[in-house]
Amino acid sequence: MASGFRLVFALSQLLLLFDLSQGSIVGICYGRNADDLPTPDKAAQLVQLHNIKYVRIYDSNIQVLKAFANTGVELMIGVPNSDLLPFSQFQTNADTWLKNSIMPYYPATKITYITVGAEVTETTGNVSALVVPAMRNVLTALKKAGLSKKIKVSSTHSLGVLSRSFPPSAGAFSSSYASFLKPMLEFLAENQSPFMIDIYPYYAYRDSPSNVTLDYALFQASSEVIDPNTGLLYTNMFDAQIDAIYYALMALNFRTINIMVTETGWPSKGSPKETAATPDNAQTYNTNLIRHVINNTGTPAKPGQKVDSYLFSLFNENRKPGLESERNWGLFYPDQTSVYNLDFTGKNAVDMNTDANVTSSNGTTTWCIASSKASEADLQNALDWACGSGNVDCTPIQPSQPCFEPDNTVSHASYAFNVYYQQNGATDIACSFGGSGIKVDKNPSYDSCIYMTAGSNKTIASSNTTAISSTSSATVKGVPAWIFTCFLMTFISFLFIS
Structure with a gap:
């Protein structure tokens, strides 16, 4: 009976933790x-x-x-x-x-x-x-x-x-x-x-x-x-x-x-x-x-x-x-282009100059690739959109084409993101992809896969690739995974203390 009460109490506290974590x-x-x-x-x-x-x-x-x-x-x-x-x-x-x-x-x-x-x-x-x-x-x-x-x-x-x-x-x-x-x-x-x-x-x-x-x-x-x-x-x-x-x-x-x-x-x-x-x-x-x-x-x-x-x-x-x-209350025009920049996460700086929101303000060439912090699902959704409604020619990431290998979502999304980014003025919003895109100043081109730059179809580049970290900060309903694990182990231990 006592152990049953402890179980109910422990689970209720864990659920309370989840609820408090929700913003x-x-x-x-x-x-x-x-x-x-x-x-x-x-x-x-x-x-x-x-x-x-x-x-x-x-x-x-x-x-x-x-x-x-x-x-x-x-x-x-x-x-x-x-x-x-x-x-x-x-x-x-x-x-x-x-x-x-x-x-x-x-x-x-x-x-x-x-x-x-x-x-x-x-x-x-x-x-x-x-x-x-x-x-x-x-x-x-x-x-x-x-x-x-x-x-x-x-x-x-x-x-x-x-x-x-x-x-x-x-x-x-x-x-x-x-x-x-x-x-x-x-x-x-x-x-x-x-x-x-x-x-x-x-x-x-x-x-x-x-x-x-x-x-x-x-x-x-x-x-x-x-x-x-x-x-x-x-x-x-x-x-x-x-x-x-x-x-x-x-x-x-x-x-x-x-x-x-x-x-x-x-x-x-x-x-x-x-x-x-x-x-x-x-x-x-x-x-x-x-x-x-x-x-x-x-x-x-x-x-x-x-x-x-x-x-x-x-x-x-x-x-x-x-x-x-x-x-005229929309965030987007009917053609799906943005009326102005807006970050739905509320965590990033937003360039308030909507008329000249160009990322290469110092004359430095930039590219747009997939963020290492983006989830697989978000990357796939953004990739599908870029190759569809975004009007990106995704032929180079098809089988037997120059950018197909490595055959993974991060690599394919990076190529598609950059094409969209360059074709749409290399602006902050063009590399947003709901937080899945990130700007870099190191050319991501490799082997025969050439990443284009603004104002040109393709740019010859070195074979150096941009390292993409696989580290991500996992969360459970907004709680960092390590905190969740600690709480869970504490509750489990509590159940078996007699």
Whole structure:
């Protein structure tokens, strides 16, 4: 009996260690309100190439679900507002949807969240009353399928659900939405689902530049904004808006609900009056947001608290109505080229000069090869993309061709990466490959395998090769392998001590 207790205790502590090791995540919203986007298959390849692990879509499109099968990317899918009525009226509608639209693709396609309705308080017509009944029916359908513990159900909201957001400690939900929000929050608390909010400091600055400074909106403020009620100091609007939600939840005695940001970002282009919608500002906001989130900085009211966030959006969407900025939130153009540089890991320096981001600034020739720290799967995904959507001629790495040997993924990826890099201006972003590429100033050419340089098809080079280390820092759910091993051995020893 005692040994059984020790086993349970040891395993629970080990699982706790894993949970604490998990930092906040940054995902991407994959909107498709456009007529010039690449196919879902190519979009999925692009996502993998840039090492993006979390994607939100706004429906349950079959082609998209198929495209992300076996990629390891976690999907947040949606039940559109137009489906709220049938989903709320009859349980069989939710059951049938799950059976026909989700189950055939799960778990090959990793689905972790279902959003039921999106920003319903912003829509015309009174559909908010339909949301919670529809959420309950979706949850019941998941329970019948044995998936209620693996897929969380929630709904997304705009900041318009608040009647007050400043100072943050005065954050309060609008009384006009009370009948909708109370059962919603009860549902979230009961099922340990997050409160999902779409946050856009850009709009706060654009609509009220006399009250909000650009630096404050971009995470670059040199001075703090003080909450007079708490004395807490705020250096950016993102944190202030998150804490306003926290205080609004606490005012209604919902203290255990976590917050997830399901949309945030900055447009790269706007109408003449939208002077802050520029590539530089978009790059600055998203770069600082990523670093802020993945470091588990938290907020002044909740330091260290996880705030999973999704950037809006993957592509520019040319069919979105409204001002010019509405069509220019994408990180990528429809042709899959980057609007500006962005490092999703938040760990590397990003060249903020998007117009002249050339790596050979000192006149030194550089090449791009596969990083020794990249996993085999990431290298293969990047190689497949380079030889496909990246338009690299990969003939030289085919059997009997000059660069086929050594026949391994690192060598083949290095050749393909370099061709793409040189053909696309030898810029930092052209050697990114989601963190799988690395620049070198030593010619990787060997024997008859010649690595090209910018401005030429091929360059004769020496037979010296660039050494590629096989050392990698293995981790288990974010914990270094050696720490995991030490803890595991300690727990095993503990079990057998009598």
